[in-house]
Amino acid sequence: MFGFLGPNGAGKTTTIGMLCTLVRPSGGAAYVAGHDIVGERDEVRRDIGLVFQDPTLDAYLTAEQNLRFHGELYGLPREAMNERIAQVLQMVDLADRKDDKVETFSGGMKPHRDHRSR
Numbered sequence: 001m002f003g004f005l006g007p008n009g010a011g012k013t014t015t016i017g018m019l020c021t022l023v024r025p026s027g028g029a030a031y032v033a034g035h036d037i038v039g040e041r042d043e044v045r046r047d048i049g050l051v052f053q054d055p056t057l058d059a060y061l062t063a064e065q066n067l068r069f070h071g072e073l074y075g076l077p078r079e080a081m082n083e084r085i086a087q088v089l090q091m092v093d094l095a096d097r098k099d100d101k102v103e104t105f106s107g108g109m110k111p112h113r114d115h116r117s118r
């Protein structure tokens with residue numbers, strides 16, 4: 001676990017935004033897992049996992065449809081998609097709810113900022 005501390009307005013959010021390639025730095029350089037955050041943005045994105053403060057689920061889609069959508073966004077190869085979706089659903093104990101819309105899920109079943117480890 002890594003704590004990133006500083007006074008209000010010190011630039012923490014900005015720094016994390018740059019390291020996640022969401023904010024373009026006006027100068028300097030930084031590397032994540034050996035990749036330049038400006039020149040190798042896609043490689044950096046592939047190497048990090050980001051949990052957003054707000055849920056990024058589409059409530060009117062099913063659990064499986066949400067995973068498929070994000071898999072497509074991340075460029076997961078078609079032939080790997082079904083297996084990976086099944087693995088993730090298994091991992092979070094939601095395989096039996098894969099065809100249910102996310103709006104029917106309880107808070108703890110959705111990954112968001114209040115998500116407890118399960």
Ligand SMILES: Nc1ncnc2c1ncn2[C@@H]1O[C@H](COP(=O)(O)OP(=O)(O)OP(=O)(O)O)[C@@H](O)[C@H]1O
Pocket residue numbers: 006007008009010011012013014015
């Ligand atoms: N390296 C920098 N040089 C100049 N301005 C910066 C730099 N980093 C951040 N800023 C500016 O400083 C302001 C505060 O930055 P930021 O929101 O990242 O701070 P923070 O540490 O997250 O603050 P808080 O603790 O209040 O959330 C923003 O307007 C941002 O654009």
Ligand SMILES: [Mg+2]
Pocket residue numbers: 012013014
């Ligand atoms: Mg901040």
